Amino acid sequence: MREEIRRRLDEEIRVLYERRIVRGFPVQPIALTLRRRDCRYISYESLAAASGRSLQEVVLAMGSADGCTNYDPKKNRYLIAVNDEGRTRTRVRWTTAHELGHIYAGHFIELANAGRHEASPSELPYMEEEADYFAASLLAPIPAIRKMRAKSADDVRRWFDLSRTAASYRWAEYLQCKNQTVLDGFFRWASAESAVKTGEMMHRKPRDIWPEESEFYT
Numbered sequence: 659m660r661e662e663i664r665r666r667l668d669e670e671i672r673v674l675y676e677r678r679i680v681r682g683f684p685v686q687p688i689a690l691t692l693r694r695r696d697c698r699y700i701s702y703e704s705l706a707a708a709s710g711r712s713l714q715e716v717v718l719a720m721g722s723a724d725g726c727t728n729y730d731p732k733k734n735r736y737l738i739a740v741n742d743e744g745r746t747r748t749r750v751r752w753t754t755a756h757e758l759g760h761i762y763a764g765h766f767i768e769l770a771n772a773g774r775h776e777a778s779p780s781e782l783p784y785m786e787e788e789a790d791y792f793a794a795s796l797l798a799p800i801p802a803i804r805k806m807r808a809k810s811a812d813d814v815r816r817w818f819d820l821s822r823t824a825a826s827y828r829w830a831e832y833l834q835c836k837n838q839t840v841l842d843g844f845f846r847w848a849s850a851e852s853a854v855k856t857g858e859m860m861h862r863k864p865r866d867i868w869p870e871e872s873e874f875y876t
């Protein structure tokens with residue numbers, strides 16, 4: 659992971675929380691894609707129906723069984739496509755947040771500026787890591803885990819609606835951070851006024867504050 663991208667993603671996430679664009683847990687990443695004017699969301703199933711192809715053909719065309727994002731540099735617009743067929747809710751949430759991570763990390767613009775459509779084999783590992791970093795930080799921020807006084811990976815799984823695997827990784831990362839005496843910039847928003855307000859909201863019953871995706875998808 660590149661340090662400048664990590665800082666950029668931390669800042670993007672801080673803004674999402676401070677401006678109350680993200681207003682509680684569990685975070686609804688599909689709704690977040692729709693909050694961006696330059697971004698739309700579509701399921702593989704809808705994509706298949708719209709293009710008269712089978713789901714399998716869409717998976718092959720996308721080159722990923724989980725999700726893919728298309729960037730149109732001329733219009734500066736993104737279309738996130740996610741396979742929700744036979745996938746758990748937590749997996750769909752993670753995939754969507756991961757694809758958003760590629761957008762917030764500026765990967766598509768970076769590639770477009772280099773006149774390319776896809777990442778090279780040498781770029782792919784760190785770009786994937788950066789997208790995963792965004793997904794983890796967005797869905798289960800370390801300051802929120804701390805503020806809610808999570809006692810186990812299972813608390814993290816339930817409160818932030820992660821898969822067991824994702825929750826275990828996040829719990830391990832939390833324990834690592836917890837033992838660090840030097841706090842980096844990522845933790846600063848936790849003490850900001852708006853984050854404290856967010857913290858109060860965390861104890862309420864999670865509710866879906868976002869409109870259904872179908873209202874947005876045309």
Ligand SMILES: [Zn+2]
Nearest residue numbers: 756760786789
């Ligand atoms: Zn990816």
